[in-house]
Amino acid sequence: MAWRLRLAPEKTHLDFFRHQWLTFGGSMALMVMSFVLWGVMGLNFGIDFKGGTTIRTDSTTVVDAGLYRSTLSGLGLGDVSINEVFDPSFRADQHVAAIRLSAPKGQEQISDDQMKTVEAALTKMDPNLKIVSTETVGPKVSSELVWSSVMALAATSFGIMAYIWLRFEWQFALGGVLALLHDVFITVGIFALFQLKFDLTIVAALLTILGYSINDTVVVFDRLRENLIKYKTMPLREVMNLSVNETLSRTLATSLTTLLAVGSMLALGGDVIRGFSFAIFVGILLGTYSSVFVAKNLVLLLGLDRSDKPKKTGKGADHEFANIDA
Amino acid sequence: MQLTTPLWKRLIIWAIVLAGLVMAAPNLFYTRVETRNDAVTAMAKEAAAGNPVTPEQTAALSLWPSWAPSSLVNLGLDLRGGAHLLAEVKLADVYKQRMDALWPEARDALKEVRDATGPIKRVPAPDGTLRITITNAAGVPAALAKVQSLSSNVVSLTGAGQKDLNVVADGQDIVVTLSDAEKAATDNRTMQQSLEIIRRRVDAAGTREPSIQRQGADRILIEVPGIGSAEELKAIIGTTAKLTFNTVVGQGTDKAANPGPGNLLLPASDRPGLYYTVEESPVVTGDDLVDAQPSFDQNGRPAVSFRFDTTGARKFGEYTGAHIGEPFAIVLDKQVISAPTIQSAITGGSGIITGNFTVESSTNLAVLLRAGALPATMSFLEERTVGPELGQDSIDAGKVAAVVGMCAVGLFMLASYGIFGLFADLTLVISMGIIFGILSMIGGTLTLPGIAGLVLTIGTAVDANVLVYERIREELRHAKTPARAIELGYERAMSAIVDANVTTLITAIVLYFFGAGPVRGFAVALGIGIVTSVFAALYVTRLVIEAWFNWRKPKTLIV
Numbered sequence: 001m002a003w004r005l006r007l008a009p010e011k012t013h014l015d016f017f018r019h020q021w022l023t024f025g026g027s028m029a030l031m032v033m034s035f036v037l038w039g040v041m042g043l044n045f046g047i048d049f050k051g052g053t054t055i056r057t058d059s060t061t062v063v064d065a066g067l068y069r070s071t072l073s074g075l076g077l078g079d080v081s082i083n084e085v086f087d088p089s090f091r092a093d094q095h096v097a098a099i100r101l102s103a104p105k106g107q108e109q110i111s112d113d114q115m116k117t118v119e120a121a122l123t124k125m126d127p128n129l130k131i132v133s134t135e136t137v138g139p140k141v142s143s144e145l146v147w148s149s150v151m152a153l154a155a156t157s158f159g160i161m162a163y164i165w166l167r168f169e170w171q172f173a174l175g176g177v178l179a180l181l182h183d184v185f186i187t188v189g190i191f192a193l194f195q196l197k198f199d200l201t202i203v204a205a206l207l208t209i210l211g212y213s214i215n216d217t218v219v220v221f222d223r224l225r226e227n228l229i230k231y232k233t234m235p236l237r238e239v240m241n242l243s244v245n246e247t248l249s250r251t252l253a254t255s256l257t258t259l260l261a262v263g264s265m266l267a268l269g270g271d272v273i274r275g276f277s278f279a280i281f282v283g284i285l286l287g288t289y290s291s292v293f294v295a296k297n298l299v300l301l302l303g304l305d306r307s308d309k310p311k312k313t314g315k316g317a318d319h320e321f322a323n324i325d326a
Numbered sequence: 327m328q329l330t331t332p333l334w335k336r337l338i339i340w341a342i343v344l345a346g347l348v349m350a351a352p353n354l355f356y357t358r359v360e361t362r363n364d365a366v367t368a369m370a371k372e373a374a375a376g377n378p379v380t381p382e383q384t385a386a387l388s389l390w391p392s393w394a395p396s397s398l399v400n401l402g403l404d405l406r407g408g409a410h411l412l413a414e415v416k417l418a419d420v421y422k423q424r425m426d427a428l429w430p431e432a433r434d435a436l437k438e439v440r441d442a443t444g445p446i447k448r449v450p451a452p453d454g455t456l457r458i459t460i461t462n463a464a465g466v467p468a469a470l471a472k473v474q475s476l477s478s479n480v481v482s483l484t485g486a487g488q489k490d491l492n493v494v495a496d497g498q499d500i501v502v503t504l505s506d507a508e509k510a511a512t513d514n515r516t517m518q519q520s521l522e523i524i525r526r527r528v529d530a531a532g533t534r535e536p537s538i539q540r541q542g543a544d545r546i547l548i549e550v551p552g553i554g555s556a557e558e559l560k561a562i563i564g565t566t567a568k569l570t571f572n573t574v575v576g577q578g579t580d581k582a583a584n585p586g587p588g589n590l591l592l593p594a595s596d597r598p599g600l601y602y603t604v605e606e607s608p609v610v611t612g613d614d615l616v617d618a619q620p621s622f623d624q625n626g627r628p629a630v631s632f633r634f635d636t637t638g639a640r641k642f643g644e645y646t647g648a649h650i651g652e653p654f655a656i657v658l659d660k661q662v663i664s665a666p667t668i669q670s671a672i673t674g675g676s677g678i679i680t681g682n683f684t685v686e687s688s689t690n691l692a693v694l695l696r697a698g699a700l701p702a703t704m705s706f707l708e709e710r711t712v713g714p715e716l717g718q719d720s721i722d723a724g725k726v727a728a729v730v731g732m733c734a735v736g737l738f739m740l741a742s743y744g745i746f747g748l749f750a751d752l753t754l755v756i757s758m759g760i761i762f763g764i765l766s767m768i769g770g771t772l773t774l775p776g777i778a779g780l781v782l783t784i785g786t787a788v789d790a791n792v793l794v795y796e797r798i799r800e801e802l803r804h805a806k807t808p809a810r811a812i813e814l815g816y817e818r819a820m821s822a823i824v825d826a827n828v829t830t831l832i833t834a835i836v837l838y839f840f841g842a843g844p845v846r847g848f849a850v851a852l853g854i855g856i857v858t859s860v861f862a863a864l865y866v867t868r869l870v871i872e873a874w875f876n877w878r879k880p881k882t883l884i885v
Contacts, residue, residue: 005742006742010803089723133713134710135710136706136710138706152841155840159833159836163825163829163832203845204848207837211829215789215826223822253796257792258782258785261782264727265727265782272720
């Protein structure tokens with residue numbers, strides 16, 4: 001017998017409802033906490049959503065945030081914030097800073113002349129300094145982006161819900177999507193907690209989480225659908241446990257491969273994309289958790305009507321595989 | 327027992343794989359192929375202008391064989407470096423200009439009914455509205471009719487049959503605004519002109535692959551790779567296009583020639599190497615033009631017809647009458663577009679420009695002549711500049727992350743599923759190849775989030791294989807024969823694979839429509855990645871497994 005790496009024993013009989021109050025209840029509590037954090041601390045919105053200007057500088061001289069601040073604060077601009085950026089991929093003498101500026105009161109965005117003054121002041125302060133990127137987003141666009149982000153998240157959720165409804169039952173659709181929102185909201189909560197920069201790419205990451213974390217859930221649901229036909233008299237809760245157990249080793253394998261890939265992006269992909277990778281990493285962890293501990297509990301809460309014969313959907317495209325049994 | 331996929335199916339699958347990999351191949355030699363492609367474009371451009379091929383270009387051509395596919399994945403601004411601008415065109419500017427231009431016309435028209443109206447005057451009104459006060463209330467109906475007669479039919483498909491002006495009486499005032507149909511038609515024209523002018527100026531600056539797109543009703547998204555900064559780009563766009571008609575003093579090929587006092591030396595836009603000396607003070611300027619339309623000359627070649635206003639017509643008539651047989655230059659943005667010879671006095675105020683035009687270029691020129699300068703001011707809502715160094719750093723980091731991620735996933739699959747894991751790894755490499763092939767073929771753009779999307783795809787690409795293998799394991803436990811277990815594994819995993827991936831595809835589609843730039847690049851990478859990896863897992867791995875199975879004919883199967 002050849003050796004194989006096993007993430008889960010061949011056959012498991014774990015009761016995933018056993019500590020429901022802890023797992024499911026804990027999830028709900030975390031979600032509430034995320035909302036509170038979100039409300040109390042707020043999100044550290046990037047310029048995509050708040051408007052303003054960011055400048056990224058690259059220098060061979062060590063970044064002295066105080067010096068940067070005093071250089072820029074005399075220029076009659078609005079708020080100035082300076083963050084030094086660290087990344088393992090930087091060269092030893094590479095010192096990067098992220099500068100964020102807002103326009104002075106009464107002005108919508110920083111003008112070209114002000115920008116030139118800023119650039120001149122920075123290069124005068126440190127002749128080795130190079131400005132490697134600048135971004136300015138006006139208030140008009142940023143408020144639109146907030147709205148379109150919310151719309152995109154809603155549209156994706158509805159699209160996924162509609163598709164699952166089509167292929168499964170409405171309880172699955174609702175349960176699945178609520179579990180997704182759980183993943184997304186907690187991710188946002190973590191961004192609020194650590195005050196990580198929340199910009200457009202993070203929204204893209206959240207959308208990606210929607211797409212990927214439903215993956216695991218769908219695989220569990222697919223098995224549940226199959227088992228519901230197979231074991232007509234078994235209590236719903238047990239069928240659910242059986243389905244999760246049967247798919248456990250796949251769930252773990254897929255999550256691990258995805259986490260390996262995203263983890264390498266997070267560690268090695270550079271700081272520009274770090275927030276994005278981090279959001280996806282967290283989202284996938286949560287997604288795996290929620291497909292095992294949250295989604296099916298929601299379906300159980302919503303209840304399934306098992307009285308009639310195998311449901312119509314069973315005759316859809318998937319059914320051709322359902323009856324083949326040797 | 328044998329596992330067999332019909333031969334035709336096998337052929338199709340391998341053909342797709344091969345095609346994908348061949349299309350992806352040029353990306354392995356990115357700089358080489360890019361240099362060669364640039365040379366091809368440059369040569370085509372200069373061949374049209376009649377210039378000889380330079381030795382550097384010939385050398386560049388030999389870098390990559392001409393029979394081989396040469397499409398490359400485009401690199402987004404965040405990877406290549408460049409500038410991104412989102413401009414908003416102030417459409418209402420044009421309404422104001424129209425009303426300001428209408429006032430003298432209305433004043434002249436109202437002179438004819440002066441007896442009924444008494445003195446009239448323009449009173450302040452919001453921009454885009456012309457308000458005229460009539461002294462004698464009794465004269466209002468007559469004045470109204472007069473002003474209404476200035477209105478003409480809207481020139482557009484949807485607004486056909488409607489008048490361009492709304493003229494109403496408000497007490498003793500006549501209030502004129504543009505009708506909605508005319509506003510729509512004007513907006514469209516303004517946007518077209520703005521796009522055309524921006525495109526022309528950015529092209530003239532000689533940057534590569536600029537993308538200039540209209541977004542929504544009044545916005546233009548300009549993305550120019552390789553440009554130093556957004557300010558630089560704004561400077562290029564902001565220069566005012568100026569159209570003038572000048573007297574030609576002479577022509578030659580010496581670009582350093584001294585044009586003499588009061589003269590200018592200007593290059594010919596359609597024939598590189600040719601320079602015209604023209605008088606600095608123009609005979610007529612674009613300000614005197616009222617219309618320009620693409621048309622054809624008497625020989626059926628594309629041309630541009632134009633019409634001057636009264637002053638322009640008079641000046642132009644006098645000048646052409648006095649200079650029959652001499653050339654005059656049509657100058658746009660300091661370039662001589664053409665220098666036709668005056669055949670006869672042009673007194674009617676309209677004329678035709680012939681030159682080396684195609685239907686397209688004559689249309690463009692007409693648009694430009696109508697416009698001259700940007701028709702409306704623009705404000706910039708969003709500006710982003712990425713330096714090439716930062717882009718290169720991102721590419722390098724992305725490459726490392728992708729390779730490490732791929733190795734980690736590959737090792738995991740090998741450890742978990744043995745030889746089957748190896749098969750999955752093989753298809754993982756193949757699908758990455760196909761993804762690049764498709765991206766190159768459709769001219770897709772790879773952005774930094776796009777690289778992240780690809781890395782994510784590495785992780786999820788093996789998912790379909792995992793589902794199948796786990797299912798085969800289960801079937802084996804139910805004491806099925808190896809061949810049967812493999813067949814059933816594929817069949818029963820199918821619905822889960824399809825459902826799981828369709829949901830992700832939905833996300834990719836929403837992302838595509840929601841996002842611009844980098845995010846859109848991510849959506850494209852994600853979408854193509856999903857389709858490709860499912861194809862690879864369901865068909866390619868299966869063929870490999872079948873081939874292995876039929877060769878080794880194992881009695882027992884360990885997955």
